[in-house]
Amino acid sequence: MYYPERGYHGVLLVNISTVRDGRKFDSTCLFHPGEHPFVNQQSYVVYSEAVVKNAEDISQFVTMGEFTPRTPISDQLYERTLAGFHSSPRVTPKIKRFIKNYM
DSSP states (O other), X not given: OEETTXXXXXXXXXXXXXXXXXXXXOOSSEEXXXXXTTOOSOEEEEEEEEEEEEHHXXXXXXXXXXXXXXXXXXXXXXXXXXXXXXXXXXXXXXXXXXXXXXX
């Protein structure tokens, strides 16, 4: 998506983290083992750390080996993850604005 506030094509990045006993986590969107090849333990979307990055920078990080592309998530997981941006209490106002205006 073109992100006019920053003057580049933006990519919305969000981390997936493993649920750990005794640690608080955002339960808005859970990934279960087997729903994606990379997920082998119950995991959650870390909405509080979502960021928009320049698509060209992402390409360079992949080329340099700093980012490793993974198998894309299924359409169902994508829709669940995206829906969570509208319901998680941990999404920052900046990210909510990006989603509202550009996705």
